[in-house]
Amino acid sequence: MSFMNSKISRITAFLVIALTALWSASCTEDVFVTPKVFGKITGKVIDNVTKKPLSDVLIKLNPSGRSLLTDTTGNFFFDSLAVGSYTISAEKPSLYNEYVTVEVADSQNPVVTIYMSEDIKSNRAPTKPTNPIPATGTALSGVNGQLFAWTASDPDRDTLTFDVYLFKEGGSPTTPYRTDYNNDTLFVDNLEYDKTYYWQVVAKDKREKVFSEIWTFKTPKFPSLNYVFARENGGVYQIYAANDDKSVVQLTTQGSNWRPIMSPDREKIAFISNRATSLQIFVINRDGTGLRQITKVPVSGLLPLDLSFSWANDGSKIIYPSNNKLYSINIDGTGLTEVARAATGQQFAGCDWNEATKTIVARTTGETVYDNELIIINSNGSKETVLKSSRRMSNPVLSIDGGEVLFSMDINDFRDETGRQADARLFELYLNDRTLRDLSASTGNNSNNAIKPAGTNDLDPRYSPSGQDIIFTNVLNDGVSVPSLYSTNLNGNRARVKILSNAQMGYWRQQQ
Template sequence: MFSFFRAVGVWLVVGFISQLLIACESTTVEPARYGSLEGVVLESRNNTPVVNAVVTTNPATSSFLTDAQGKFTLPALTTGKYTLSIRKAEYSPQDIAVTISEAAPTAVTVVLERANSANRPPNAPTLPSPADEATNVAPITLTLRWRVTDPDGQSDSLRSDVILYESTSTTRRQLLSNSRDTSVTVSNLKFNTIYFWQVTVRDQAGATVRGPVWSFQTATLPEHRYLYVREENGNTDIYAADVAGAGYRLTTSPFIETAPQLSPTRDRIAYTSNATGQFQLYTMDRDGTNARRITTLAVEGYSNPGIGYRWSPDGAQLVYAHYDQLYRINRDGTGLTLLATAPAGRHFRECDWTAQGNRLLVQTIGSNVFDSEIYLLNADGSNPTLLVGNLPGRVDSPSFSLDGRQLLYSHDVAGLNDVNGRQLDAHLFLQNLDGTGVVDLSGGTTSTLVGKPAGTNDVAPRFSPDGSKVIFVNRANDNLSPPEIWTIDLSRQNRVRLFANAFLPDWK
């Protein structure tokens, strides 16, 4: 019993002494660490120094003023995080977070903006071009212009947003966004359409002003008699032109749009495009809008890159070649009907359709483009009759005269059978359907009949709307110079060039 209490007492004494020893130990104190801050304060509009700006910190230290170069230095700052506050009258205050380290001085650049109370918003844009409510404005491509000014004399730093929308649509086209430009070119405008546009101007302080809503109306659709194809910068598109030669571009996609034909009812233009990877048949309005694909079976075959089709005389249907098959289709894409199948080893290529007797002209070719024949068929594909057999050299582009009694086509009289399709001396020929009365429209036999230039080919002929002329393409036989579109009278006189760098014409 005594031993137990004695032991307990010993442990209590030991514990008490231990606590005294712990209490007597000294507390370790870390030494203070210091860094510094160097900075510069600049004006937001022109990056000039801001003099005498007040710089303070939180946690609080001393306050400082920027010098003539906008610079300031805060020495001997305890390391850690601070909030730096910069203030000066007429400027919006700026607070930024910084971390001070013991290494090299921390460097900061502070940009101050003029306070809104000191900044005046820009003036509303003026001097629109075309003028507000202008009419008969040239369509398709147009440059819009306006003037901007700033009461603070900072017009060179103003930026503009521009929107454009049609009167019949709520869809807005953003033409410019935050741009220093005071003009913008807009394309793909429609004929006879009212457009509205508005410019919003913004200064460097962010003050904005919306200008008035201006409007203009484009010109009415002109009577364009010609359609053709042109290749520029590797892009092939469709163009239209009037009798004076003034024209415009109808298609602008990165794909090939080709072989345009105006319907007999003059309301839609048919053409082909390889936008799907194959040449399909499309139609569009005469101003190039409202394009609509109408085929799923391609307009393709031997040497037929989308050129083998034709409108029906009433404009309700089209006939087209799909490899060795000849189809008829309604203009809305319905009613696809197989009319004929080409002989074994041959494909259909170019074709035409006349109301006189409701008949078709079709060209068939073998795997070589110079292996060509021209047939006459009924409109339902029946009763094929050979009109032009396989002559030496290429035979292409059969078409009817207006009365349906004659056949127009091109033939390389040099007789070159080139597997790549090259021709040396292609002429235009007109003959009766029975093979009689052959006339060489390209040959010059007297002083009044000039004929085509040597070393060139006349190809792709079609009759004029009144039947007195032929429109066609002339190009150098090396195929290096751009093709040209010409016309010639049936009397073989008055050979006239219409368009340079153009091919596959249509004339309605």
């Protein structure tokens, strides 16, 4: 009995050991099962044309079903992805969808760059430009600083640019006034007076153009302006007309143009210009239209800006200097005639004609602008010197009755190579007795008691149409300051009235 019990105990112990071994082997096998591996995908979306990153692109990942939008730098990122093959789709309105297949592996985390292009078929055209300012039939109040505006939009929210066409009646819209303009308002200058204009706007996105209707407006008639003058900018002179600083109208644009002089009927303006290379006299209508060249033999003398000329009193001819000769020429460019010839070593600088006395007054210069003579040329061709001066002078102007000569002259002996003046004043020379009257002085006629501001020059005087007032230039004598136009009376208290800033070589068209 004890033998049997002992045998059973040994068998039981063996079974326990065997079962324990089996259990241990089973547990060891579960611990060493291969774990799952995860990866990531990094990407960027770029515009195929501009090569700039695209934001807000919808990125979908299959087979995971995950999706997101690219950030402002065009980047996207998926993590915790099981190894395997994935398809990435990129979608954005108006762009073609793009698809990329990538592989996420144990040792590979792909970096993807997706290029997207515009879907031409999906583009919607801009709206037709409407709501024009000025609207059709508008009569403008001016020709400068005029507002032009319109309304247009794009259903795809594309950035719009505009071509603006602007042309006069009788013209054609072959060249845009503005191209690829990125605003829907525009300020326009330098329109012509008394013209009918047409204008049109073309709205453009990246693919399509939409044309507005053609609109029309009319500019005002040319105003009746009292003065013409020259204005200098960077060494270039242009002709202007104005009543005051707020009513300035530019009449010339090509070349350099100076010394404007009104015709006797006050409807035309003659001036000197270098637009033909050599200095020639041109004529325009008072509104700047009708440009035509009068002379072929050049205007010439010692100093170009110092030169001047004169209309004949009936407006049929112009008398002008050309070195040592004085010519007359019909305003149609015919009939060139030598009027006078200067003395040896002298050349003409300017002149004025008076029908009442049938005489011409002229200024001649010697070797420098400080060597001057005023001479009277009579109808029979005889010459008489009425004034000699070793100081700089302006060109002479005859009074209405021909008894006085108006000019400016420096009373200082200052000289330099540029012809600068130190104390130029306005003078009237009485031809009957050769006496001088200083118009820049007080009415007491004391030349030491000047009403002209100290340190300035009075230059280029001209009589008014009535002969009772004069217009002239006043400027600091520093040689660089900007001149202004003034007027003063001849027989009253000689009060000086400023007319225009940044103006010189003034001429009176009419008196108010």
